[in-house]
Amino acid sequence: MRVADFRAPAVGPTTAEHESRLKRLWETSPGLEGFLGTVDHKQIGIRYIVTAFIFLALGGIEALVMRLQLAGPNLSLLTPEQYDQLFSTHGMTMIFLYASPILSGFSNYLWPLLLGSRDMAFPRLNALSYWIYLASGIFLYVGFLTGNGPNDGWFNYVPYADRDYNPGLNEDFYSLGMVFLGISTTIGAANFIVTAMRTRAPGMALNRMPVLIWGTLTASAANLVVVPAVSLAFFLLWLERQFGAHFFDPAGGGQPLLWQHLFWIFGHPWVYAIVLPAMGMVSHALPVFCRRPLVGYGIVALSTVATMVLGFGVWVHHMFATGLPGLGLSFFSGASIAIVFPSAVAVFAWLATLWLGRPVITTAFLYFSSMILMFVIGGVSGFMTASVPVDWQLTDTYFVVAHIHYVLIGINVFPVLGAVYFWFPKMTGRLMDERLGRWNFWLTFIGFNLAFLPMHLTGLLGMPRRVYTYQDGMGWDSLNMITTIGSFVLALGVLLFIVNVLKSLRGGALAGPNPWDAYSLEWSVSSPPPPYNFAVIPTVASRYPLWEGRLRESGAVSCVDQGMLLESHSKEAIGTSSMDATPDMILEMPEDSTAPFVLTLGTALLFVGLLLKLWSIVIIGTVVLAIATLFWLWPRRELREREVNP
Amino acid sequence: MSGATPLTYLTAAGHRAATILPLTWFTLIISVLVCVIIAVLLWGAIRRARGSGGAAETRSVEVEPGPSGARWISIGLLISAVPLLATLIWTMVAIAATSGPPSPPGLTLDVTGHQWWWEVRYDAAEPDRSFETANEIHIPVGVPVRVRLHGGDVIHSFWVPALTGKTDTIPGQTNLSWMEARGPGRFRGQCTEYCGAQHAHMGLEVVAQPQADFDRWRAAQLRPAGAPQTSAQQRGLAVVEYRCGLCHQVRGTQAGAVAAPDLTHLMSRRTLAAGLLPNTPGNLAGWIQNAQEFKPGTLMPNQYLSGQQLSDVQAYLESLQ
Numbered sequence: 031m032r033v034a035d036f037r038a039p040a041v042g043p044t045t046a047e048h049e050s051r052l053k054r055l056w057e058t059s060p061g062l063e064g065f066l067g068t069v070d071h072k073q074i075g076i077r078y079i080v081t082a083f084i085f086l087a088l089g090g091i092e093a094l095v096m097r098l099q100l101a102g103p104n105l106s107l108l109t110p111e112q113y114d115q116l117f118s119t120h121g122m123t124m125i126f127l128y129a130s131p132i133l134s135g136f137s138n139y140l141w142p143l144l145l146g147s148r149d150m151a152f153p154r155l156n157a158l159s160y161w162i163y164l165a166s167g168i169f170l171y172v173g174f175l176t177g178n179g180p181n182d183g184w185f186n187y188v189p190y191a192d193r194d195y196n197p198g199l200n201e202d203f204y205s206l207g208m209v210f211l212g213i214s215t216t217i218g219a220a221n222f223i224v225t226a227m228r229t230r231a232p233g234m235a236l237n238r239m240p241v242l243i244w245g246t247l248t249a250s251a252a253n254l255v256v257v258p259a260v261s262l263a264f265f266l267l268w269l270e271r272q273f274g275a276h277f278f279d280p281a282g283g284g285q286p287l288l289w290q291h292l293f294w295i296f297g298h299p300w301v302y303a304i305v306l307p308a309m310g311m312v313s314h315a316l317p318v319f320c321r322r323p324l325v326g327y328g329i330v331a332l333s334t335v336a337t338m339v340l341g342f343g344v345w346v347h348h349m350f351a352t353g354l355p356g357l358g359l360s361f362f363s364g365a366s367i368a369i370v371f372p373s374a375v376a377v378f379a380w381l382a383t384l385w386l387g388r389p390v391i392t393t394a395f396l397y398f399s400s401m402i403l404m405f406v407i408g409g410v411s412g413f414m415t416a417s418v419p420v421d422w423q424l425t426d427t428y429f430v431v432a433h434i435h436y437v438l439i440g441i442n443v444f445p446v447l448g449a450v451y452f453w454f455p456k457m458t459g460r461l462m463d464e465r466l467g468r469w470n471f472w473l474t475f476i477g478f479n480l481a482f483l484p485m486h487l488t489g490l491l492g493m494p495r496r497v498y499t500y501q502d503g504m505g506w507d508s509l510n511m512i513t514t515i516g517s518f519v520l521a522l523g524v525l526l527f528i529v530n531v532l533k534s535l536r537g538g539a540l541a542g543p544n545p546w547d548a549y550s551l552e553w554s555v556s557s558p559p560p561p562y563n564f565a566v567i568p569t570v571a572s573r574y575p576l577w578e579g580r581l582r583e584s585g586a587v588s589c590v591d592q593g594m595l596l597e598s599h600s601k602e603a604i605g606t607s608s609m610d611a612t613p614d615m616i617l618e619m620p621e622d623s624t625a626p627f628v629l630t631l632g633t634a635l636l637f638v639g640l641l642l643k644l645w646s647i648v649i650i651g652t653v654v655l656a657i658a659t660l661f662w663l664w665p666r667r668e669l670r671e672r673e674v675n676p
Numbered sequence: 677m678s679g680a681t682p683l684t685y686l687t688a689a690g691h692r693a694a695t696i697l698p699l700t701w702f703t704l705i706i707s708v709l710v711c712v713i714i715a716v717l718l719w720g721a722i723r724r725a726r727g728s729g730g731a732a733e734t735r736s737v738e739v740e741p742g743p744s745g746a747r748w749i750s751i752g753l754l755i756s757a758v759p760l761l762a763t764l765i766w767t768m769v770a771i772a773a774t775s776g777p778p779s780p781p782g783l784t785l786d787v788t789g790h791q792w793w794w795e796v797r798y799d800a801a802e803p804d805r806s807f808e809t810a811n812e813i814h815i816p817v818g819v820p821v822r823v824r825l826h827g828g829d830v831i832h833s834f835w836v837p838a839l840t841g842k843t844d845t846i847p848g849q850t851n852l853s854w855m856e857a858r859g860p861g862r863f864r865g866q867c868t869e870y871c872g873a874q875h876a877h878m879g880l881e882v883v884a885q886p887q888a889d890f891d892r893w894r895a896a897q898l899r900p901a902g903a904p905q906t907s908a909q910q911r912g913l914a915v916v917e918y919r920c921g922l923c924h925q926v927r928g929t930q931a932g933a934v935a936a937p938d939l940t941h942l943m944s945r946r947t948l949a950a951g952l953l954p955n956t957p958g959n960l961a962g963w964i965q966n967a968q969e970f971k972p973g974t975l976m977p978n979q980y981l982s983g984q985q986l987s988d989v990q991a992y993l994e995s996l997q
Contacts, residue, residue, distance in 0.1 A: 110873040110972050183870050189847055190830040190872055195791075280848025286831060287846065321726075321737045325745035351833055351842040351869075353825075353851030356775045360768055367764050371753060377714065378752035382745040384721035390737050391728035399722060406714045410707035417763055419696040419770040420703055422841025423685040426833060426868040455731070464730040490704075492683025492837050494868045497876035501952070505681035545731035547739065581741045 039594040039604075039616060044565035048595060055601050056148070056561040058622055067622040069153035070561060074160050075139025076457060079450075081164055082132035086443075087524075088171075089123035092116050094521055101514040103502035113498035114181040115200070119174045121184030122204070126211060127167045129304040129442050134159070134218050136449055137246040137307060139457065141222070143552035143559060144240045146231025146568040148596075148603040151224040154620050154662065159218035161630035166210035169637060173203030180204035183496060185297065185348075186267070188278040188289045193271045201271060202641055205264040210637050212261035219250035219257070229603060230611040231551065233588070234570040237331075238611075240550050241324060244331045245310025248338045249303035255342075256303075260296035263289060272643065287352060294345035302341040305437060306334055308445040309376055309405075312398045315452045316380055318548040319395040320387025323574055323581065326379045333372035340369040350421045359418045366416030373409055377402060393467030397448025400475055404440025408433060411486065426496075429489025435482045447474065447527060454531070455545045459557045460538030466530040473523030481516025484509050549574040554590040566593035567604050570611070629658035682864035683837055689863060689884075690839030691820070691856040692774050699763075699770050706759045777820030777854045784822045785813065789832030789845035789867065792874035792974065793937055793950040798894065807897050808925070810937030812945045813865075814883045816890040817857050825851040833869035836882050842868050857884030864951070873973030879951020893944075900928025901940050901996055912992025915985050923975075926996065936976065942996045949974070961990055 058068040068074070096116050099107045108116065138156065142149050150156045173179050178199040182191045191201045226247045230239065267289070269275040276282025278289050317324045324330065346354065346362035380402050389395065411433040415421045424430060447470075455461045488509040493500060500506055544553035551568055552559070553576055568590040572578055575588035596602040596616065605615035635651030638644075686701075688694035727733040786797040796813050799806045815821045825834050827847030835842040839855040857863070867878035885893065904910040913929060920939070921931030927940040946955055949971055953959040965986060967976040981989060 110876070114873065187831055187870070190870070195830055195872065284848075286827075286848060319734060321734075321739045322742040326749045329746065329749055352844045352846065353849065356771050360771055363767055363771070364764060367760055367767070370756065370760055374753060374756050375749055378749040381714070381717050381721065381752075382748040384718070385724075385748075386742045386745045388737050388740070389722060389725045390734045391722070391725045392730055392734060399718060403711070403715055403718055407711055410710050413760075413763070414700075414703045414707055417699060417703055417767040417770075419767065419774055419841065420700045422843075423693075423696065423700060423837060425842060426870075461731055490684065490686050491681045492685060492866070494683075494866055494876075496870040498873075499876055503680065504683060539731075541731070545735070547735040549739075577739050580739045 037616065039596055041592070041594055042566070043592045044595070048597060049560070049565050052562040052565060052597050053560060055597065058561065063624065064622065066627045067157075067624040069149070069157050069620060069622050069626075071138050071142050071150045071153065071156060072457075072559065072561075072563075074156055075135050075137075077160055078131055078135025078138055078163070081160075081167070082128050082135055085123050085127040085167060086132070087528075089120050089128060090521060090524065092120040092123065094517060096120065097514040097517045099498065100500075100510050102511065103500050103504070103507055105499060108498065110498045111181065114496075115174065115177075115179040117496060118180040118183050118186075118204075122170065122180055124438060125184055125300075125304070126208070127163075127170070129438060130215065130300075131163055132442075132446050133246065133249070133304065133307040134163075136311070136446070136453070137222060140453065140552060141225055141243065141246070142229070142563055143456075143555070144243060144550050145225070145229060146234060146551045146564060146570060147225070147229040148563050148567075148601070149619055150221055151229050151617075152221045154623055154626050155217050155221050157623075158626035158629060159214045159221065161627050162214035162217075162633065163211065165630050165634045166207055166214060166637075169210055169634065170203060170207035173200065173207065178203050185293060186264075186289075188267065188270075188286050191267060191271075191289075192279065199641070202268060205268040205271070206637050206641050208264040209261050209268075210633070212257050212264075213633070215253055215257050216261075219253040222246055222250040223254070227608045228605050229617070230606050231568045231570045232593075232604065232606055232611055232613045233586075234606075234611045236609055236611075237328065238570055238573045239331075240314055240573070241327060241330060242307075242310040242314035244334045245307040245313075248334050249306045252299045252303050252338050252341070256296040256299045259292050260300075263292035263296070266292075268640075287349070290349050290352065291345070294348045295342075298345040298348065299338065299341045301437065302338055305441040306337065308442045310334070311445045311449045312380065312401055313376065314550070315394065315449065315548075316398045317383055317387065318452075318546050319392060319398070320383050320389050322383065322387040323549075323577075324379060325382040325386060326375070327573060329375055330379045333375035336372040337369060340365055340372065344369060344416075347416055347421065350418050351425055356418075363416055363418045367413065370409065370413055370416075373405075377406060377409075392451070393462070393464055393471050394448045394451035396468075396471045396475075397444050397451065400471075401440060401444040401448070404436050404444060404478075407483075408436030408440050411436065424489065426494055427489040428485050428493045428495060431495055432482050432485035432489060435485075439478055439482070444474075447471075450527075450531070452546070453552075454534065455538075455541030456552055456557050456559070458535060458538070459541055460534055461541050461545060462534040462538060463530050466526060466533070470523055470526040470530055473526060474520055475523075477516050477519030477521070477523050479516070481513045481520055484512050484516075488513070544576065549577040551575055551590070562601075564590075564593075566591065566595055569593055623662065625658050625662035629655055629662065632656075632658055683866060685837035685841075688838055689858055689861060690836075691778065691858065692840045692854060693838055694858070695774050696770060696841065699766050702766065703763055706763070710759075777822065777856060779820055781822035781854060782819035783815065784824065785815075786824045786826060787813070787834060787845070788826040788828045789834065789871070789878075790828040791830065791872055792867070792878040792971070794834075794867075794878075794880045795828065795937070798897070805898065807927075807940075808934075808938045809897060809941065809945075811879070811947065811950045812881050812883060814885060814890055814893050815855070815857060816887045817860050817884050819887070820854055820856040823853040823855065825853060830871050831869050832867045832871050832878065834865070835868045836863050836865035836880070838863045839882060844869055855882070857882070860884050860886060860889075862946075866951075874971050877950060877952045877971050879947070881946060881951060896944065896997075897941055901926050902928075904992060904995065906991065908988050908991040909995050910992075911985075912988035912990070915981070915989050916992055919979070920989075939993065939996060942993055944997060949976075957990065957994065960993060961986055964989065 058064040181200050266277045276284040278284045343365040347366045493506045541557045571586035571588040601619035603617045605617045632654030639647030688697045726737045788795040825845040827845045833842045833844045843853040863882040865880040904913045917930040923936035925938045
């Protein structure tokens with residue numbers, strides 16, 4: 031009965047009694063069941079961040095070993111096969127297991143807090159996307175640790191990835207692992223989109239959404255579109271390897287270039303997907319340290335979307351040397367040059383914010399502001415590769431290695447480290463040590479630039495990528511030595527960062543709710559936030575709810591201490607309309623559940639069975655998966671949605 | 677070779693590379709300028725900082741709305757448009773100018789990428805004027821040379837930076853590249869698409885020589901191997917036919933396989949193992965016996981010849997001028 035579902039939520043200020051009832055409803059139970067079953071976005075977010083950092087450390091150690099091998103010419107610390115697995119695993123780790131999940135982690139943690147909501151739209155899917163990320167990461171690393179790591183680069187070109195040239199399990203681990211991981215990315219992306227579109231606090235119209243949300247929202251929309259391409263490509267590869275399908279094999283009428291199209295139509299948008307949210311972090315947090323709103327919010331948000339849209343049309347710039355016709359190349363060259371415009375918008379917005387604001391230097395500020403320069407360095411080297419004839423010389427040399435590291439470390443790792451300094455107090459209640467922070471920043475900054483700025487020259491002097499060693503007399507010896515030294519300085523900086531995190535966890539100064547005097551809703555609640563985030567659902571009247579008194583903006587005032595209370599017999603949150611965030615529905619949020627974890631176990635069994643072609647394990651995995659899904663989806667009366675009485 | 681950096685692409689010795697080089701420098705200089713300008717702007721902004729420290733220092737500076745500032749974005753974009761548009765136009769012009777040689781090619785080569793060596797075929801209308809060689813390409817100076825690129829196994833990429841940019845060799849399709857050397861010289865090339873264990877050691881050399889020298893080289897290459905002159909060479913030939921001939925070809929003998937580099941005029945080449953080793957007697961012996969140590973994973977197995985056999989084989993191979 032639809033009518034019976036109407037209910038007007040109670041409105042008022044919070045009380046101690048109200049908060050303790052909410053706490054009982056929302057708190058995850060202690061013990062193993064709570065650990066495996068929690069759907070709290072904050073716990074899941076922190077798990078994502080910690081797991082991604084572990085992968086960052088692993089990928090970093092792999093890089094250091096490679097840098098030892100390349101420190102001088104003709105070194106033989108590693109065999110070619112070891113080196114090939116290391117560089118492929120390094121790429122896979124950093125791109126798939128660190129760069130994207132770390133941003134999912136921050137978004138998971140922050141989104142409901144930024145949006146004034148109590149959880150993600152689909153909390154159990156959220157748990158599932160984490161467990162699948164973890165399981166697929168373990169799956170891929172079991173391959174690596176048993177000597178079956180990917181050995182054809184992260185881009186995995188055929189025919190080298192085919193069984194004729196690559197008979198081991200290496201490529202089976204990689205292809206199945208990537209299909210596995212794709213499940214996590216896809217459901218995570220769907221969850222972010224619905225969360226942004228349906229669970230913003232009342233009054234938070236699209237144009238009042240924190241700019242951070244735009245980055246991840248855009249990236250999520252892109253992921254939904256492009257991840258199927260790469261999952262399909264890897265699945266086809268697995269079929270080709272195991273069952274003799276001929277999708278990529280010219281002898282059977284296939285096309286090696288089909289792989290490259292499928293891969294890069296995913297791969298290039300993916301690069302934007304792992305930098306746009308990080309750019310969003312800078313756009314979001316830099317203004318706090320400049321003590322003024324971001325310059326050009328609207329155009330920055332629009333250019334985020336524009337970057338992504340253009341990003342779908344540039345994948346062929348990875349394939350300029352494959353013999354495609356000149357006219358086609360010209361189009362992709364033009365698109366790749368055009369994409370500089372929306373990217374440049376962000377740079378000018380940040381610079382204007384710095385110049386028109388009153389900056390305060392903190393470790394987080396140093397990470398965010400230095401990112402601007404590295405963004406530009408990575409951007410202009412990308413612009414050079416956009417010019418087809420220039421790229422015929424640049425491509426597949428160390429110039430591109432330098433470029434991709436300025437993009438991935440400069441635009442992803444630096445903002446992420448800054449974001450840890452910025453949001454650590456929210457997550458833990460304690461500030462990070464600023465003195466250690468300065469050492470940490472300067473070591474990472476100097477180490478990184480020492481390693482990768484000279485690498486542009488190594489590339490211009492012709493050193494090809496993906497070589498396990500090089501001959502002497504090529505003019506690359508001292509440049510490579512400098513890079514190796516720089517990479518160890520960078521690693522030392524990251525080590526100091528970890529020391530600072532561990533030290534500050536125990537002994538950091540207490541932060542209070544809003545240590546930076548920042549503007550967005552997460553700073554209106556305690557640090558760390560209570561399990562239910564907001565005792566009353568806030569009402570939002572501007573982009574900067576906590577700065578309203580000082581910005582002299584006209585109009586209504588946001589309200590964080592009075593609002594819908596939303597507590598009955600179960601967990602409740604508010605659903606709002608997509609554009610204007612008018613409340614229109616009470617969402618009954620699911621309880622903790624171990625179904626996502628069990629479903630992940632079933633899926634993992636399924637993939638292990640496929641890998642070993644043990645069909646009995648495939649069947650067992652499928653049954654476990656089916657039972658967990660049934661249990662999860664079994665209809666329960668208390669989980670329906672109610673419309674808010676208009 | 678251009679001094680100590682044989683693979684640099686900041687200098688050019690051929691028509692195609694030289695057409696692209698100014699565009700490379702133009703984009704490089706613009707890029708460096710942009711970085712310097714942004715660095716100065718950033719430095720200037722940070723120097724204006726009101727304080728330095730942590731949370732307390734941040735809170736102590738009051739929030740102010742400040743001017744909108746959006747026009748700075750428009751100004752920045754307008755300024756950026758100039759070099760971007762210039763690069764776009766120049767790029768289109770350069771694509772058109774370098775997609776094919778300025779005059780009809782005087783020579784066409786077929787180059788096939790193999791794990792991990794280059795097969796080079798000089799085809800002529802008359803079959804007896806065609807021949808194969810490996811890893812060392814001779815071209816006449818001042819003549820546009822068309823290079824048809826074939827994929828032998830996995831994808832490789834053909835690159836001679838001083839003469840021409842990269843073009844992939846892809847199984848199942850024939851790609852075209854071209855080059856024209858402006859003067860005589862030896863130019864280093866390299867595979868630049870990752871292709872497995874020995875991708876690092878898949879070099880090649882282009883030797884540009886005056887037309888007369890080139891014609892002499894071509895005539896010499898056309899000849900089959902000479903008959904062995906000494907008894908050591910005779911015994912060596914027997915071993916070569918029996919063992920090396922399983923993969924290699926020596927024209928005019930029983931060694932007739934085409935899975936590995938043609939050895940008919942091995943001694944005319946400057947390097948062994950696709951640019952890895954100078955072609956000296958010591959390296960040749962070492963390579964035959966112990967290829968896996970020099971180039972781990974190469975399809976050339978170690979040979980374990982007896983001392984006598986090795987010196988016979990070497991005596992024969994050294995006669996293959």
